[in-house]
Amino acid sequence: MAPPNTDIIQEIEKLNLQNLARTKGNYVVYPNDKYPELELFDHQDPGHRGDPAKASLYKNAEKIFDLTPHIGTEIHGLQLSTLNDTQKDDLALLVAERGVVFFRDQDIDVYQAREWARHFGPLHVHNTFGHPPGLPEVHVVYFDTETVKKYKSIGGVNLQGAARSAADGWHSDVTYDNQPAGLTLLKASTIDTLPHTGGDTLWSSSYAAYDRLSPAFQKFVEGLEAVHSGQQQVDEAINANHVVRRKNWTSIHPVVRTHPVTGWKALFVQPGFTRSIVGLSKRESDIVLQYLFDHISGGVDFQVRFKWEENSVAVWDNRVTNHNAVFDYLEFGKRHGWRVTPQGEKPYFDPKSKSKRQDLAEKAEAEAKENAAKQN
Template sequence: MPPNVTVDELSDSLHQALDLQSLAKEKGRYLVYPDKKYAELEHFEHKDRGLRGDPKKASLYDNATKAFDVTPHIGTEIHGIQLSQLTETQKDDLALLVAERGVVFFRDQDINVDQGLEFGKSFGPLHVHATFGHPPGYPEVHVVYFDEKTPKKYFDSMSAADGWHTDVSYEEQPASTTLLKMDIVPKTGGDTLWASGYAAYDRLSPAWQQFLEGLQAKHSGQRQFDEAHANNHVVRRDHVESIHPIVRTHPVTGWKSLYVQPVFTTDIVGLSKHESQAVLNFLYNHINGGYDFQVRLKWEGKRKERVLIRSTFHNAIFDYLDVGRRHGWRVTPQGEKPYLDPASKSKKQAEQEARAAQ
């Protein structure tokens, strides 16, 4: 099966759903690492289904028992809707909502891994990770699993601020509307942070905005490749890095967004090593300190939470490794190749103009 999977090929690969929660409870880290190589990812034309969404998102809000924005700039929570039962119209509206709000939270969901794959493929070709393990027979599923036995060496050598990232940004066409399900959480800790790329751009001064627009940065997965080699795991594809604009335009909203982060961004094209690191360090500190454009989710006890993410910054907090385990799985559709439209506007500018026109 190729790494960006067609609808027919994915349908052929589906089988009776594994109970990943039970696997995690019984076996711990249950991932497999098949000795299998894939061809490089091929470019595809991506049309975000949020472009078909209803600006009022009526198909979602009219059927929800409760819906509210968690913070002014990022995060919306919706109750009373099952992701496993969404209509095509609701998926369009959801894609638009995620594009606008960055992350949408759903509680108490019944979606299983096969339904998650079917859900994810409606937003784009599903990504197969080049180095990570996966559940048996499910190469498109990315598993999150950490517990008291997880080696602490890596976490002890980094600051929590170093964990900010956007998924697989080193690919030419990184993650789009992504489904994350957490089904085992520690009794305390293990929260996740998200930050708005729109607001991160808006919070910069006009001088910084002008300086950054037109600059490009390299995003690399080399560290993950090195970890795979060190553990004698197969590297499925050779592609390891891509060049993306530091300020990108969202294809649905048309808003400008900051697009660098410490996990995968390594340097800025055209700047010296010292210049590049100085600029990136400033931007990383800007994101990390952006408490006014972040949202934090507490994964509550035994309640099953679900999260949808568009390509926005997020950071898992590893404060629980001495007290419990955390398990979940992710399905990652790929989206467009990041780009900057010089005619695009910031979210703040677009909203100001919309209010003035009323």
């Protein structure tokens, strides 16, 4: 069945997710609703309409600054809840280029965010995770001191025992779907549902991850395809007697994909859901994937680490980033937030596309020549 139309219920009583987290803890529900399989659709990315100068953002924000050279930008002085369509288009382009954009002190609520996110694509309903009552398109992040006692793993990440490595947590959301997540918004909760220390999230640039590979290795992985599976999440749901909403949780995607707006190549694998490379033996596939996973987790020069504060928001592009929530607070604290996730296009690789480094270098060279010609 399709997600229920809850507008009438919401007009009567809207949920305050921050208060629910504060008073009830993990408030998500698991209705036994099944859903039809996700059908392919033509995704029209609003970033195509974005102004290369992003004037609607830069002229109205108090401050915009990059956190690292390759990924992460922070914007002060704008409220996501009041952005017009032009600003949303410019933001889509900025996020496509910078991977993730952060905002502080945001007043947007979950109902506004749900409508806001529809500008970027159809909203995704997770195959197995719970959601707030009446809001199936909203994914809740809630972990506390009880999490480790109740669950051996969350999202395929082992939370128990010394064998767990934080590197296991790198992922891009729901890549086992035919058209996985595109631009995504996640808002942190009130200060009393955030740990006093820890609980940061890291993002890595898949553009830079591709650029850091040697030319020979780039040539090798281009054109390869990989199997992405959500089987671990399905197993977790079954073990917890939770619903599995759809029948398909496996897809095949290119190892290197092309972003439809920037035209840049991005490495599209991660330990969260990528399981094997098509056409290689298991041993060959395991070796190649483990090298790429280590390459991503060890790429501290193309990662950004974000410290959540009350009402912080991250907007990121799942197509060209991986992210990793740090579970270093589960012995003493809790962390709550919620996420809305529009779907993007079906991943593809365009052999004519360029890497970010190549494209920017060529544009800089062309600009230098143009300036030199003007001076002469």
